[in-house]
Structure formats: C-alpha cells, structure tokens
Amino acid sequence: MATQLRLRSALALITGAGSGIGRAVCVRLAREGATVAACDLDGAAARETLGLLGGPGNVEGVPRGAHAAFQADVSEAVATRRLLEQVQVCFSRPPSIVVSCAGIIRDGFLLHMSEDDWDKVISVNLKGIFLVTQAAAQALVSNGCHGSIINISSIVGKVGNMGQTNYAASKAGVIGLTQTVARELGRHGIRCNSVLPGFITTPMMQKVPQKVLDQMWQMWSHS
Numbered sequence: 714m715a716t717q718l719r720l721r722s723a724l725a726l727i728t729g730a731g732s733g734i735g736r737a738v739c740v741r742l743a744r745e746g747a748t749v750a751a752c753d754l755d756g757a758a759a760r761e762t763l764g765l766l767g768g769p770g771n772v773e774g775v776p777r778g779a780h781a782a783f784q785a786d787v788s789e790a791v792a793t794r795r796l797l798e799q800v801q802v803c804f805s806r807p808p809s810i811v812v813s814c815a816g817i818i819r820d821g822f823l824l825h826m827s828e829d830d831w832d833k834v835i836s837v838n839l840k841g842i843f844l845v846t847q848a849a850a851q852a853l854v855s856n857g858c859h860g861s862i863i864n865i866s867s868i869v870g871k872v873g874n875m876g877q878t879n880y881a882a883s884k885a886g887v888i889g890l891t892q893t894v895a896r897e898l899g900r901h902g903i904r905c906n907s908v909l910p911g912f913i914t915t916p917m918m919q920k921v922p923q924k925v926l927d928q929m930w931q932m933w934s935h936s
C-alpha cells in the first residue's frame with residue numbers, strides 16, 4: 714500500500730542537513746511528502762543530501778519534489794536571517810516544519826578546556842538554535858502560519874558526560890530554550906519540542922576514542 718504522504722503540503726527546513734541525523738531527517742520527511750529546504754554550513758554537503766531526495770541518486774520511496782539546498786552558518790545572526798529570507802523567496806512561504814540538527818563537539822576535560830572551545834560549542838549548538846528558532850518563529854507569526862519546531866538536544870544535556878562540559882551545557886540550554894519557546898508560541902499555533910538522542914553512529918561519533926566507546930559499552934552492558 715502506498716505510504717500516506719501525510720506531509721504533502723509541508724515545507725520543512727532542516728539545519729545540519731549535510732550529514733548524519735540531519736540528512737536522515739531530510740530523507741524521512743521527503744518520504745512523507747514534505748518539500749525539503751536542506752541547510753548546512755557545508756553547502757556542497759547540503760546539495761549532496763538533495764541528491765537523495767527524488768532525482769539522481771534518489772532513495773527509494775522518496776517522491777520527486779522541488780527541494781532546495783542552502784548554505785548558512787547558523788551561529789551567525791545575519792546569515793540565519795538571510796537563510797529564512799532565501800527560503801521564503803524560494804518557496805513563497807515560511808517553513809511550517811523546522812528541525813535544528815546543526816551541531817558540533819569540541820570535547821575536553823574541564824581542567825584543560827579552552828575558552829574558545831567553550832565559546833564555539835555554545836555559539837553553534839545553543840545560539841544557533843536560538844537564531845534559527847527566532848527567525849523561523851518571526852516568519853510564521855508574521856504570516857499567520859502554524860508550525861512545528863524540533864530542536865535536537867542530547868541525553869548528555871540531561872545527565873552530563875565526561876569531557877563535555879561545553880557540549881552538555883549547550884544541550885541542556887536547548888532543553889530550557891525549547892520549553893520556554895513552547896510556552897510563548899503555543900498561542901500562535903506553533904509547537905516546539907526537543908529530542909534527546911543517545912549514541913547515533915554518525916561522523917560526529919568518529920571523534921570518540923575507541924577505548925571510551927569500549928568503556929561505555931561495558932558500562933551499559935553491566936547496568
């Protein structure tokens with residue numbers, strides 16, 4: 714039976730769309746019929762994702778759509794505002810689905826962590842979600858449109874993780890930001906939720922030393 718294209722009329726903006734979870738979200742939303750605006754700091758990677766969404770290199774079951782790729786650094790306010798403008802020019806409407814996946818790690822123990830590693834992770838993972846959420850919400854409210862904003866946090870934002878004071882703080886901040894946005898925007902018909910994944914095998918995970926992965930698996934297998 715053909716899957717119900719339940720997102721047929723939706724326009725979805727995904728950040729971090731050039732890799733890992735963001736790329737997978739693009740594929741899945743397109744499979745459900747959404748039109749995808751794939752954004753990444755790496756514009757070429759965002760365009761590669763498009764190749765998976767109906768067209769050459771299509772993933773089976775993804776209907777052909779007028780998807781588009783965009784390049785933007787979500788930690789930059791001007792770039793993020795320009796991104797939302799470009800999306801609206803391209804599709805003549807604001808995105809009714811926004812999934813913020815863009816994120817980085819700069820792991821290190823507290824005793825040795827540089828201010829720059831702190832600043833960079835907070836800037837991308839937390840400020841980036843603030844900027845994207847604000848720009849998308851302003852576009853939706855000014856157009857009288859309802860929407861759903863999904864921010865990718867992490868289990869680390871809830872329980873912490875050795876070597877990740879910056880990352881854990883950023884992801885905990887995403888949770889608090891999302892809860893507040895949900896309270897403010899519900900009256901406008903805009904939902905806002907966060908997702909807290911555990912380990913997902915993506916390029917981000919490749920930076921984790923194998924001995925740490927082994928220790929974690931051992932810890933979990935005995936818990």
Ligand SMILES: CCCCCCCCCCCCCC(=O)CC(=O)SCCNC(=O)CCNC(=O)[C@H](O)C(C)(C)COP(=O)(O)OP(=O)(O)OC[C@H]1O[C@@H](n2cnc3c(N)ncnc32)[C@H](O)[C@@H]1OP(=O)(O)O
Pocket residue numbers: 818820821822867868869872873874875876877880910911912913917918920921922924925928929
């Ligand atoms: C409901 C269940 C909750 C479970 C909570 C568990 C949380 C972890 C799951 C995370 C899932 C989500 C992940 C995510 O959101 C995406 C990411 O963030 S992927 C990156 C995750 N990063 C890490 O886990 C940090 C890994 N560690 C490192 O990269 C390096 O150790 C570090 C750069 C921090 C320091 O390097 P260095 O100075 O070279 O020290 P060593 O590497 O030799 O480590 C010294 C010592 O400490 C142990 N260790 C290091 N990190 C961890 C860790 N995260 N957990 C446990 N132990 C750790 C390491 O094994 C060494 O132990 P020795 O016995 O001394 O060899």
Ligand SMILES: NC(=O)C1=CN([C@@H]2O[C@H](COP(=O)(O)OP(=O)(O)OC[C@H]3O[C@@H](n4cnc5c(N)ncnc54)[C@H](O)[C@@H]3O)[C@@H](O)[C@H]2O)C=CC1
Pocket residue numbers: 728729730731732733734735752753754755758785786787788813814815816817837841865866867868909910911912913914915916917918
């Ligand atoms: N992989 C995992 O185990 C987990 C990942 N997460 C989170 O999920 C999200 C996606 O992670 P992965 O797909 O694993 O990582 P990834 O490294 O595979 O993909 C991240 C993408 O974000 C883009 N990006 C980085 N900085 C950017 C910026 N300033 N502006 C725009 N794009 C930017 C990168 O170019 C990359 O394409 C991140 O927020 C991460 O913190 C959360 C829990 C677990």
